[in-house]
Amino acid sequence: MIGADGKQVGIMPVRRALDLAYEGGLDLIEIAPQANPPVCRIQDYGKYRFEQTKREKEARRSQKRVEIKEIRLRPKTGEHDIAVRVRAARRFLQRGAKVKVWLRFRGREVTHPEVALTLLQRIADELSDVGEVEQRPTRQGRTMLMVLAPAPGKKTRAQSKKEDAEAPATGESGPDESGASENPSEALES
Secondary structure, three states: OEOOOOOEOOOOOHHHHHHHHHHOOOEEEEEEOOOOOOEEEEEOHHHHHHHHHHHHHHHHHHOOOOOEEEEEEOOOOOHHHHHHHHHHHHHHHHOOOEEEEEEEOOHHHHHOHHHHHHHHHHHHHHOOOOEEEEEEEEEEOOEEEEEEEEOOOOOOHHHHHHHHHHOOOOOOOOOOOOOOOOOHHHHHHO
16 A cells, blocks of 8 residues: 555555545545555545546657558559659658558559559659658559558658757857947948
8 A cells, every 4th residue: 555645555454544545534546456465545536537637648649640641553654643643652751651552453454463563662762762661562452552651760841840949049149259240230330
């Protein structure tokens, strides 16, 4: 049992622990029921619930949600259309999102998966500076799928903006050590 002051009281019967909590005007809260013997604490239950929800909110806030964007292609997609899709995928990866590249076969295109593999490999090569292949191209029926993730160690735009905002501004302290002013009209007056 842990007392109201946060110090360990020791092992005692439940009835005695309840009496101690009642004397202090507090509640007996079971903290770790799976432990042997179970761990209990004397504390105000309302305060305990408040602290617990506060910790949960903080944990949710610090969690990083990964967004997954999709790019859809066909083996016969034109060069310009592929370039547009690659630019969009680059933007997504720079923002920190994963990119799922779908390649859909129609009709007899399914008999030539090597065309799709070369196209997906080309896309992965073009995006290798901002992303890496998380899931190699796999075939699922009439579709081929590849997942790209932002490259580790590379800064995303969101991270660089956050660092820029946190960095202190330099050069705003006024005149430099030489005493010269940056305003030319002040230099002429003196």
